[in-house]
Amino acid sequence: MGIVKRGWLLLVLLVLLSAYASAQNAEVVISNSKDWKDVYSVMQYGYLAQKVPAFIVSDRHAPVILYQWDPAAFTIEAISSKSRPQVIGYKSIIEGNGFTAKETVSDQITIDLAARLTDINQYVIVDPLYGYNAIAVAPYAIVSRSFVLFADQDTIADVDRFLSSQNPEHVLIYGHVDREVMERLSKYDPETINEDGDRFANNVAIVKKYKEINDAKQVLLTNGEVVEAEIMSGSQPVLFIGVENVPDKIKEYIKNSNIAVGVLVGNNLVGTATTVRRQTGISTFVKFARNAREPSGPVAQIEGLDIFYLPKVPFNLQISKIRYNKITRQIEVTYTNPEGVAVFFKATFTVRSENGEEQVMGDVDPLFIEGNSEKTVVYPVDPFTGEALSTDIFVIFGEARYSLERVLSGTMDVEIVSVTDESQLQIEKILLDRKNNLFLVYLKNIGEVDTYAQTEVHDVFLLGERRIFGAQDIVKIPPGQTGISKIPTEVFGDEDITNNPTIKVRTYFGEREDALVKVIEGQLDLRIKGFDIIDYAPHIIILLLILLIIGAMRKKKCEHCGHKNPRKRKICKNCHNKL
Structure with a gap:
């Protein structure tokens, strides 16, 4: 019996020692960067590597964040941006607070951290211009054991080089990305989520993929403009709500799903969250604070959440x-x-x-x-x-x-005004200028007054998206004449031309430049602008001058009669004197 008791005591002691050793080895990774992409990457790396991820938002925040951990139980690695750190020499600040610390300094933090995760072989690609797309995929990336990489036309070479070295099992392209990114990643046979660039429709699609892995009935509600620990943890999916209005896509999805609770992150969207509750019937809660880390008196204090704000896409009306x-x-x-x-x-x-x-x-x-x-x-x-x-x-x-x-x-x-409008217009044709990435819409004024016009092209199918492009300038067209409305577009590949045999053209026009009150539409065959000698005239002139100069240089002028002879001739063809 004594032997059995001693055995149990030994087992308990071993468990306690193991737990203590585990606590001793717990590692915190802290992002020290002003670049949201670095912050995001450190957070996802921390959760995937089963570490404790965090970030600082200012130099004053750098020491305060350390108060939440026990130096006896945690070690800390600072992952610092080489070019845009929040604070210089963070390692010494951490050590000054009693921690064992190390610091990694890099300007390629995302790829460097992805390379550390040797057990991860699935990747999600987003364009860094649209930060909300990265927020939307963050929970899915954690539960699916995937790492999010940022790629645009400037960085796709580095991303492709890294992926080639990993031989990825699965690549998901989420949201709108540059043409170069799509073309470069096609060799990995990627899955794509992009419903005409609609971030709310895409958000619903990624939440559905999340729930295939973890059928959570509680969601986080945000507008996709902040990095926050719980958002990044993968514990529950993220649903976007608008700043002032809940889009129909989100309301419909909530109503038709088994989601019962929504937790709002931050208090700037409380009004919209209330609308969600009223229109969908789910319970909503607001997460806006945490326990204070810096002691300030006998009464327990609270402080705001650690939130890192992403650049906003500016739009207004x-x-x-x-x-x-x-x-x-x-x-x-x-x-x-x-x-x-x-x-x-x-x-x-x-x-x-x-x-x-x-x-x-x-x-x-x-x-x-x-x-x-x-x-x-x-x-x-x-x-x-x-x-x-x-x-x-x-x-x-x-x-x-x-x-x-x-x-x-x-x-x-x-x-109140009393104005007539006698303008008349017809759409003649539409050309694609591939050299200058322009749609050229030819508009004929068939009326008897000057007419102003502004044109749009609708439902252009590019890279899997239905797009609309519009002219920023208004064109003035005198009676009986034809004007050209120029609409900037993106690069068209051969496949894009095949996918758009006809184009829907909509033109707003009128007799008053500030009131284009009439509309005309048409579905026109798309034609490609051909060779235009005016475009190449300067090059042709330069080439002719060069040929003339070369031709002149190849002649040998006779000193006696001035006749120009072929350069290799010894005797002048005209006067027969020696050259």
Whole structure:
């Protein structure tokens, strides 16, 4: 019996020693970088390598973050950006707080960390321009044991070189990426998730893949603009909610899924989370703080979450003026897009007069406006008898057709005008200028007044996406003449030309430059712009000059008569004197 007790005691002692040794070996990895991609990579590396990942957001944060760990139980590795660290010499700060520390300094942190994970052979590729895509795939990457790599036209060579050395088992390309990335990675037979560049539709698709591995009934709610520990941990999937509006894709998915709880990360989206609860019926909670790490008194304190903000994709929409045209019986709404990113929008207007009249109008489907441009949309109405009109505005807008996450609302006075528009236009043809990456839309003014026009091309199929491209400039076309509307596009490969035999062209036009109130559409055959001697005239002239110079250099001038002889001739052909 004594032997048995001693055996049990020995076993317990061994377990305790093992646990103590494990605690002694626990390692923290801390990102010391101002680049969100480095922070993201350190976090995913930490979770995949079963370490404790963290990041600092400023030089003052560098020592504070250390208070949450016991120097006797943890060692720390600082992974520092060579060019953009938050603090210089972080290793000495860590050691000054009693920890055993080491520091790795690099300017290729993502690939360096990926190379450390020798047991990982699956990769997810995202474009670093769209940080929200990286946030969307983070939980899936952890549960599927995949590492997220960032690739664009500038970095794809390095990413391809790394992947070639790994012989990957599976590659997933998520969201929109550059053509060079798609072409370079095609040899790995990648899976692709990209529903016309719609980040909310793509988000739903990756959550479905996550739930195939872990059928979580609780999700994190965010707008995809922050790195935070729980988001990166993979414990539950991430669903995007808009800044001011919940897109239909998200509402529909929640309603038709088994998701029961949503946890909002940060308090800047509380209003939208409330909308989620009301419209879907799931319970919502807000995670906005944590226990304070720095002691400040006898009462337990709290502090904000450690959050690293990603660069935002800037998009915006404004209404510059609203008019009621008595002659045409139309409300004319002129929108302005002040940013370089194209926007989709869908509006509702409630117009009232001082006589109590009220009419409601709006868009059935989302409309498109190119970046840095204006667009006028017209709505037919019954005649108003009042002379003082105002309207309530409610416009939802976003980066993709069904990702309308922002809200523009308010009240505006409506200007009353009486203007006719006699403009007439027809679309003649559309050419693709592959040299300059332009669509050239030929528009003929068949009316008797100067006409202004601005053109869009719709449903262009490029790299698996349906795209819309629009002209930023308005072209003026005199009566009887043809104008060319130039629409910037992306590089077209031979396959893209095959996939787009016809192009849908939509032209907004009118007699007033600031009110293109008429619309004409057509489905036209796409033709390729051929050889244009004007484009090559400078090169041809230079080549002829060079040939003339060479020809002149090959002649030998006679000193007696001035005749130009072939260079190898000894006797002048004209005067027979020696050359």
